Amino acid sequence: MAAEYLDLHTHGAAGHAYDDAAEAHIAQALAVHREHGTSGTLLSLVSAPVEQLAQRLRELREVLAASAVISGVTVYGVHLEGPFLAAARCGAHDSQALSAPTPDAVETLLEAGEGILRQITLAPELPGAKDAVRRFTEAGVSVAVGHTEATYTDAATAFDLGASLVTHAFNAMPGLGHREPGPLGAALEREHVTLEVIADGVHVHPVLVKTLFSAAPGRIALVTDSMAATGLGDGTYQLGGLAVEVQNSVPLLSGTETLAGSTLTMDEAVATVISAGVGHEEAVTAASTTPARVLGLP
Helix, strand or coil, X not given: CCCCEEECCCCEECCEECCCCCHHHXXXXXXXXXXXXXXXXXXXXXXXXXXXXXXXXXXXHHHHHHCCEECCEXXXXXXXXXXXXXXXXXXXXXXXXXXXXXXXXXXXHHHHCCCCEEEEEXXXXXXXXXXXXXXXXXXXXEEEECCCCCCHHHHHHHHHXXXXXXXXXXXXXXXXXXXXXXXXHHHHCCCCCEEEEECCCCCCCHHHHHHHHXXXXXXXXXXXXXXXXXXXXXXXXXXXXXXXXXXXXXXXXXXXXXXXXXXXXXXXXHHHHHHCCCCHHHHHHHCCHHHHHHCCCC
């Protein structure tokens, strides 16, 4: 039987990004991931002005109302990776598109994304973030801590208010320090928190991949964070309006050493985790059962 994986964090494939792709192009991107074992997913959008994101959510509501299964992949909704991110940790997000999670901004996104907004990444140290965590959680949207300068205390507060995920652990956040354990330390000690991992052999060293599986058994969710170049060769692409150069399958913001997502697929992620020394069953669970639990699926 073919593997059935669930990807909580993917931005596209086949030359298309979910930020602006038409339904036919979304289908082409999902077809690439289906070929590599993904049977369920969220559509991840990068940071943009709130009104622009709201318009895209309304467009995707129409797409998903017509069919929640596209190219054989069940689309469970949308993940907003921003715009409530820390400028110092924005990575491949356009810093000009970032903003604070004001009550009006939060309500605008909730209204536009009614029925499809399932997950949002935010930096818990931003002004208004605590209230935003409460409001999103109350509305049934999973809150992920990521692209953040958060201290241990900042992150712990967010998790205790209802945040339940870490966006691509180790990346775009402070490290796990022995005196300041940061957001990862706060996540590891809270059993309700799931940690995303991009297991492409680049974003996180295999030693630390294996360490996370040992430190948080049953709480690791493998994600691709894949961008438009996935399924294609090296070259120049776009991510949220920013130019990306893919070299040896690794996407970098043009002219920098900043990673811009990945060209990973879920089957490759599982294989990478196994090669790092994680058991086959644990690796498959991290790509299927654990992300399903995050979405509240049976």
